[in-house]
Amino acid sequence: xxxxxxxxxxxxxxxxxxxxxxxxxxxxxxxxxxxxxxxxxxxxxxxxxxxxxxxxxxxxxxxxxxxxxxxxxxxxxxxxxxxxxxxxxxxxxxxxxxxxxxxxxxxxxxxxxxxxxxxxxxxxxxxxxxxxxxxxxxxxxxxxxxxxxxxxxxxxxxxxxxxxxxxxxxxxxxxxxxxxxxxxxxxxxxxxxxxxxxxxxxxxxxxxxxxxxxxxxxxxxxxxxxxxxxxxxxxxxxxxxxxxxxxxxxxxxxxxxxxxxxxxxxxxxxxxxxxxxxxxxxxxxxxxxxxxxxxxxxxxxxxxxxxxxxxxxxxxxxxxxxxxxxxxxxxxxxxxxxxxxx
Amino acid sequence: xxxxxxxxxxxxxxxxxxxxxxxxxxxxxxxxxxxxxxxxxxxxxxxxxxxxxxxxxxxxxxxxxxxxxxxxxxxxxxxxxxxxxxxxxxxxxxxxxxxxxxxxxxxxxxxxxxxxxxxxxxxxxxxxxxxxxxxxxxxxxxxxxxxxxxxxxxxxxxxxxxxxxxxxxxxxxxxxxxxxxxxxxxxxxxxxxxxxxxxxxxxxxxxxxxxxxxxxxxxxxxxxxxxxxxxxxxxxxxxxxxxxxxxxxxxxxxxxxxxxxxxxxxxxxxxxxxxxxxxxxxxxxxxxxxxxxxxxxxxxxxxxxxxxxxxxxxxxxxxxxxxxxxxxxxxxx
Numbered sequence: 001x002x003x004x005x006x007x008x009x010x011x012x013x014x015x016x017x018x019x020x021x022x023x024x025x026x027x028x029x030x031x032x033x034x035x036x037x038x039x040x041x042x043x044x045x046x047x048x049x050x051x052x053x054x055x056x057x058x059x060x061x062x063x064x065x066x067x068x069x070x071x072x073x074x075x076x077x078x079x080x081x082x083x084x085x086x087x088x089x090x091x092x093x094x095x096x097x098x099x100x101x102x103x104x105x106x107x108x109x110x111x112x113x114x115x116x117x118x119x120x121x122x123x124x125x126x127x128x129x130x131x132x133x134x135x136x137x138x139x140x141x142x143x144x145x146x147x148x149x150x151x152x153x154x155x156x157x158x159x160x161x162x163x164x165x166x167x168x169x170x171x172x173x174x175x176x177x178x179x180x181x182x183x184x185x186x187x188x189x190x191x192x193x194x195x196x197x198x199x200x201x202x203x204x205x206x207x208x209x210x211x212x213x214x215x216x217x218x219x220x221x222x223x224x225x226x227x228x229x230x231x232x233x234x235x236x237x238x239x240x241x242x243x244x245x246x247x248x249x250x251x252x253x254x255x256x257x258x259x260x261x262x263x264x265x266x267x268x269x270x271x272x273x274x275x276x277x278x279x280x281x282x283x284x285x286x287x288x289x290x291x292x293x294x295x296x297x298x299x300x301x302x303x304x305x306x307x308x309x310x311x312x313x314x315x316x317x318x319x320x321x322x323x324x325x326x327x328x329x330x331x332x333x334x335x336x337x338x339x340x341x342x
Numbered sequence: 343x344x345x346x347x348x349x350x351x352x353x354x355x356x357x358x359x360x361x362x363x364x365x366x367x368x369x370x371x372x373x374x375x376x377x378x379x380x381x382x383x384x385x386x387x388x389x390x391x392x393x394x395x396x397x398x399x400x401x402x403x404x405x406x407x408x409x410x411x412x413x414x415x416x417x418x419x420x421x422x423x424x425x426x427x428x429x430x431x432x433x434x435x436x437x438x439x440x441x442x443x444x445x446x447x448x449x450x451x452x453x454x455x456x457x458x459x460x461x462x463x464x465x466x467x468x469x470x471x472x473x474x475x476x477x478x479x480x481x482x483x484x485x486x487x488x489x490x491x492x493x494x495x496x497x498x499x500x501x502x503x504x505x506x507x508x509x510x511x512x513x514x515x516x517x518x519x520x521x522x523x524x525x526x527x528x529x530x531x532x533x534x535x536x537x538x539x540x541x542x543x544x545x546x547x548x549x550x551x552x553x554x555x556x557x558x559x560x561x562x563x564x565x566x567x568x569x570x571x572x573x574x575x576x577x578x579x580x581x582x583x584x585x586x587x588x589x590x591x592x593x594x595x596x597x598x599x600x601x602x603x604x605x606x607x608x609x610x611x612x613x614x615x616x617x618x619x620x621x622x623x624x625x626x627x628x629x630x631x632x633x634x635x636x637x638x639x640x641x642x643x644x645x646x647x648x649x650x651x652x653x654x655x656x657x658x659x660x661x662x663x664x665x666x667x668x669x670x671x672x673x674x675x
Contacts, residue, residue, distance in 0.1 A: 038589075038590075039481045039486070039589070040480070040481040040484050040486055040588065040589030040590075041486060041488070041588050041589060041590070042486050042487070042488055042588075044486065045485070045486030070474065070477045070478050070481055070589075071477065071481075071589055071590040071593055072415075072416075072473070072474070072477055072593055072594070073474070167641075167643060197635060201590065202590050202593055202594075203584040203586060203587070203588070203590070203591060204390075204393065204580070204583075204584060207583070207584055208386075208390055208631075208632055208635065209635055211386055212632065212635040212636045215377065215380075215382065215383065215386070215636060216375075216636050218377075229588065229590070232490075232586040233584065233586065236491065236584060236585050236586060240502050240503055240583075242503075254488075256488070256490070257488050257490055257586060259492070260490070260491060260492040
């Protein structure tokens with residue numbers, strides 16, 4: 001955590017040196033809704049903690065609701081909850097989108113009725129109905145980090161495969177595309193991506209998919225899983241099959257869930273950003289929008305408390321959309337994973 | 343044809359057909375996928391089917407009584423999570439743990455059973471409700487924590503790899519045996535035990551069953567309790583196999599179990615079916631599911647769709663065969 005803080009603070013210093021914007025006013029009234037993909041898993045709960053921290057700090061007289069669908073009802077539930085929040089005249093819905101572009105119509109209706117939609121973690125792919133996307137890290141840089149972890153774990157050459165979440169997850173697909181782009185570089189010319197499979201963010205599907213990869217590709221040296229569910233499932237599968245000497249796992253994971261696999265060498269390196277910070281920054285952005293401190297135009301700046309100032313910019317990954325870039329993230333290995341897991 | 347019709351019970355014919363289809367499917371995948379036919383593949387499919395088999399058996403018993411249990415997936419999730427949570431505080435041994443898992447499942451099953459059998463609410467409505475209810479309970483209970491392998495006792499973590507005995511290169515895992523033993527017990531009971539035959543009686547003709555003095559409420563109630571208990575067993579196997587349990591555990595298992603049951607020849611309108619058929623149905627569904635991941639031609643989106651197509655085909659063929667069978671019998675006689 002200390003490392004993240006240090007990097008964040010450093011980034012904040014960099015950014016604040018060019019800023020010229022008024023602060024958000026404390027004690028305003030903004031009714032905000034934090035809507036994760038679904039309830040009950042650790043990363044989203046951490047985002048909630050960050051949002052609650054910001055809620056207290058800003059002494060918001062309005063409400064912060066943490067609502068979300070249950071896992072089996074994620075897509076339809078999100079659309080329904082967004083619509084309900086609109087009818088309730090909430091000021092901003094903070095959405096980690098799991099419904100692809102299917103939610104765009106509901107988001108546009110929300111905007112028309114005066115409810116802003118700020119996405120975080122996973123954006124609306126077309127950007128329709130979205131005010132701004134709070135990006136955890138630059139999607140392009142995730143591609144670089146994943147390619148670099150693959151490069152270092154495999155010693156610069158070999159076959160590897162991707163185990164992703166759902167085939168239509170906007171964030172994972174963007175990261176995979178970014179990684180493929182990075183792999184074209186000369187440094188990675190001996191890394192070969194042989195397959196991409198999906199575990200739907202479910203333990204048993206991811207576990208079986210990881211084993212299928214093992215059977216399918218004899219020379220595979222690494223499974224790259226850019227999802228917190230997939231990475232643990234793959235690690236467990238390889239550990240169960242006693243294959244960790246031959247095949248490693250890497251990707252994006254939560255330290256508390258990954259610690260045993262990193263310590264025993266199954267997953268020597270993985271990366272993640274702070275979901276607490278992501279929730280915190282998303283809250284500050286939404287509050288600033290709700291209290292009209294910012295309009296949500298490109299160039300607007302948000303002064304996000306302990307994290308410093310952030311600017312709204314064009315999203316390089318999606319046409320005609322806006323983002324706020326949080327970044328950076330931490331790479332975990334044997335040295336720092338135990339401390340982060342506590 | 344005549345000989346076949348005269349000498350074999352339709353259920354036997356169905357089991358033979360299933361076995362042939364399973365064989366054809368395997369031959370097909372062997373021809374399509376490199377290095378497919380190996381002891382490792384068999385082990386994979388057996389271990390994966392061991393999670394589904396107990397649920398499918400429970401589902402079969404419920405379906406035999408003209409009901410359906412849509413809550414099994416959420417039930418697997420609850421048992422896996424809560425049992426894991428208990429083990430993290432008190433590292434019990436295998437037998438006490440098994441008892442705990444079965445009890446949690448049976449308790450939830452009893453809740454379904456009371457509403458269906460005594461409350462007279464259609465089972466599809468009750469279990470659709472509890473599917474969401476149990477999952478929501480789990481979401482609330484979990485407080486977004488993950489059960490991780492390092493919090494579990496050693497025997498649980500090692501269970502998936504514990505081999506009971508080996509036949510040549512084929513290793514027979516304990517979890518596979520546990521699932522098969524459950525299948526054997528229920529198979530024998532449904533075949534020989536008077537009390538268990540009542541499931542068929544109630545499903546085949548509820549009015550006649552009541553006339554014959556069968557307490558049909560109690561039979562339906564028992565079916566749901568058993569289904570819950572078996573889902574509890576599956577939950578324990580799930581916990582041991584995957585180790586890291588979040589609130590999504592067991593999501594979608596209702597579809598898989600219903601597929602295994604109807605493909606296995608249990609009549610969706612109640613009254614007939616065999617556990618041997620269910621075992622074959624489970625194997626077939628799981629073989630297809632696990633092999634499709636390795637078959638490059640089929641895209642991710644189509645795998646779920648294929649499961650749906652399989653269910654519909656099985657029911658359609660079943661209805662068609664039953665009709666032709668009756669006609670053929672008339673002709674032969």
